[in-house]
Amino acid sequence: MKSVNTSPISGMQELLPASQATFNQLKDEIARAYHAHGFQNIETPTIDRTEILLAKAGGDTEKQIYKVIKTEETADDADQALRFDHTVPLARYVVEHESDLAFPFKVSQIGKNFRGERAQKGRFREFYQCDVDIIGRGELAVAYDTEVIATLYDALKAFSLPKYVFRISNRKILSGLLADLNLQGVAEQIFSIIDHAEKVPKEKTLQNLQGLKLTDNNTEKIVNFMETRGPRAEVIPKLEQLSENELFQQGVAELNTVLELLENSVPKDNFVADMLIVRGLDYYTGTVFECFLDDYKQIGSICSGGRYENLTKYYSEHPFPGVGGSVGLTRLFYVLNEHDLLKSQVKKPVDILVIPLSEKEYPAALNLAQTLRAQMFSADVVFTGKKIGDQLKYAGKIGRFAVIIGEEEAKSGEYQIKNLETREQIPLSAIIETS
C-alpha cells in the first residue's frame, strides 16, 4: 500500500490547518474591506465556454488554459475550460445580466483561477485572486479610480504589513508625450523600457533608449518624465510643463483628481505619483497603479490595477468603461511567508479544549462547550479516553486553553481554565460567564 503518490500536484497550494487559518483570516478581512466599501460580491462558474474565455486572449493565456474534457452526459455542450482570471467572466456576466444590474456596478470577486504554468517556486497553477471592479455604462467618473485604490489600501490593512505605498500614474500622460514627440512608432518599445527600468541599471535604460535612435532632446524629455515621482504638489506642476499635447494634459488632470481625492481616504505617506508605473498590459487606458512594500521591493508588486476603456468589447456593442484592481492572494501569502512577514498572524485553531476525565463527565463537558460557543469561542470536547498527559499534549497542539472536568468539577460546575502555553490556571468564572 501507499504505492499511490499522495502529494498534491506540483504548483498547487496545500496548507496545514494552522497556515490555512491564517490564509482564511486574510481572505475574510479582504472580503470585509470590499464589502465595507460597498462592493457587491459575485461568483461566476469556474468552468466556462472556451469561446468566451479565449475571445481576446492569445499568447501565454492560450497555452496555459486548462481545458476540461466533457463527460458522457455533457458531451453535447460547447467546449469548456477553467477560467484563468476574473475579468473575462465578469465581462460575460455584465452583458448577460445588464438589465438586472445598477450602474456604476461596484463588484468584487474572490475565488480561484487556473493557469497551467510551468512549475516553479512561488508560482501557482491554482490560485486565489481578490478583485474589485467598478463598471460604468457608457461613462464612469474618474473619481471612481480613487475608490479602487482606497479600497485596496483598506483591504491590505488586515495583513499588518510594514509600510506599503501605492505608486500611481496615468497611461494617457506617456501616450500624449510620445504623440507630442512624434514617437508613436516606437511607443511599444518605450513603454517596455520604462516598465523594466527598475530592474536594470540606469545606464542600461539609457542604452535601450539610445538603441531607438531618439534625438538627444527626446531622450532627455523621456528620462525627465521617467524620473518624475513624488507628492501631488510637486509632480503635477512639473508634468504640466512637459508637454501641451491634449491627451497628455488630460492624463495629468486625471492624475491630479485621483491624487487629490485620495487624500481623503488614504494617508499621504501611503501613495505617490510615479511615472515609472506603466503596467505591461495594453489593456489599461488611464489610471494605473501598483503597490509595493517600501522595505521589501524584491517582493515585487503586492497588488495592482487600473482603468480600462471597455470591459465588454468582445461581447457587446455598448461600451462599459471600468476601473479595477486585484490582490493575488495565493502568491502574496507565499512570498510574505518566505520573508517572515506573516508570523504575528499565526494562532492556534481552537480556543478552548474541554477534557472530560471519564464518560461520566461527557454531559457536563458538552454543556460547557455549548456555553462557550454561545460566547463566540471555538470550543472542542476531547473524547479520546487517553491519559490526561496525552490529552494535554493533544490539546496543546491545536488549542490555546484547556478546561479539565473531573467528577468534582462536573458536580460543582466550578471549572479551572489552563493556558496551554504558560501552564497558568485560573477559575473559568473569572473570565467567562459559565451559567
Place this chain on the structure above:
Amino acid sequence: MKSVNTSPISGMQELLPASQATFNQLKDEIARAYHAHGFQNIETPTIDRTEILLAKAGGDTEKQIYKVIKTEETADDADQALRFDHTVPLARYVVEHESDLAFPFKVSQIGKNFRGERAQKGRFREFYQCDVDIIGRGELAVAYDTEVIATLYDALKAFSLPKYVFRISNRKILSGLLADLNLQGVAEQIFSIIDHAEKVPKEKTLQNLQGLKLTDNNTEKIVNFMETRGPRAEVIPKLEQLSENELFQQGVAELNTVLELLENSVPKDNFVADMLIVRGLDYYTGTVFECFLDDYKQIGSICSGGRYENLTKYYSEHPFPGVGGSVGLTRLFYVLNEHDLLKSQVKKPVDILVIPLSEKEYPAALNLAQTLRAQMFSADVVFTGKKIGDQLKYAGKIGRFAVIIGEEEAKSGEYQIKNLETREQIPLSAIIETS
C-alpha cells in the same frame, strides 16, 4: 456583436448580487458554526491526480468526472481531474500530512466540487459542499458521532428554517439483524428496500420484501424493525428485544450513546431514532443520519452523514476511522428558494449610499464614508454627477439608506440620513457618531 452566447454553461449556478449576498451569508455562518465546534478548516486543490480521485470510484462517478487536459507546460504531469467530493482528497491529505496532524483530527472543508451530470432542474455540475469530518488514528470514540450531528444542527440555525429533525440510525443494527435471521444473502436488496420505503406505498414495500421469499416471521421482524422510530426511551428497549446478535446489540448500544449525549447539545424535538435511515452508500459502517424539514419532506434530506471504518484504505495500511457529515449548499440554496424558505434573508448589499451634489462635496463625502466604514457599515460614494432623482433611484436599487451632501451639509457637517424604502429622514447624528 453579441453573437457570442453569454449565458453560463447549463448546470452552473450564477446568482445576481442580492442572491449571492444571501448565499455568502449562509456559507459564512456555516463556517462560523464549524469553527465554533473546533473544526480546523483545510482546502485541498480543485485539481488532483485522476489515479487518486478514482482509486475507489466506479459507476456514475467515473462517468461524471471532469478530466482536465494538460497544457503545453504541464504535459509531463500525471493525468488530472477535478475533485468530485471532499472525502477522497481528504483521505489523500490525511495520509500525506499524517505526521503534522493531531488526531482525532476535526476537519472542515467548504468548497466547490464538480460532477458532469446530465443537466436537469435543481442539479448542479459545480456545487458547494460544506463538510465536517472527525478522523481518528486507529480508533475513534463513538461520542464523536454526536459531535458531527450537533455541529450540523448549529450550522443549519443560520438558515432560519422551519423545524428540522435529524433522523438517526446505526448500520450495525440492521446488519446484525440480517445475520441473525440468516438473510445476509439478500442484505443488499433489503437495505435498498428500506432505503426506498418512504418513496413508495407501504403495500409496495411489502411486495418487495415478499419478492425475496422470506418467511412470514422474518418479514414481520423486518417490518417491525423498519417501523421503529421515536425518542431514545421508546426505541432502545424495543430494539433490544428484537435480536441477541452481537453486532446488533453493539449497534443498539452505540445508537443509545449517540442519542443520550445528543441531549446535551441539541433540543429533543430536533432529533429522533429512525430505522428507515440506512443511507445508500456501502461506505458507512456505524451511525448514519439524515436531516429533513418536518413540513417540507418533499425537499428531501437537507444534510446527512455517518461513520466509516477507514477513510484511507486505498492509500495507507493504517486504519483511520472517521465520522462526517455534509451540507450540499448549492442544491439546498436552490430548493429552499424554490419553496420560498429564504425570503427573510434577502437584504440590500450596501448599507449607506453617500451622494455628493457636486464635485465640491467629494471630499466631505469621502470622509463621511470612511467614518461610516470604521463603524462597520458598508458605505459607498456615488460620483455619477447625475440628477438627484436618478441618483436616488440608483441608491434605492443597491442600498438601504442615503445621505445627500450639498454645500451646506459639507460646511456644517450636519447630515440627514434617508431610509430609501420608507423615505423617512432623520439626523445622522441621532444614530451614528459622525466625528
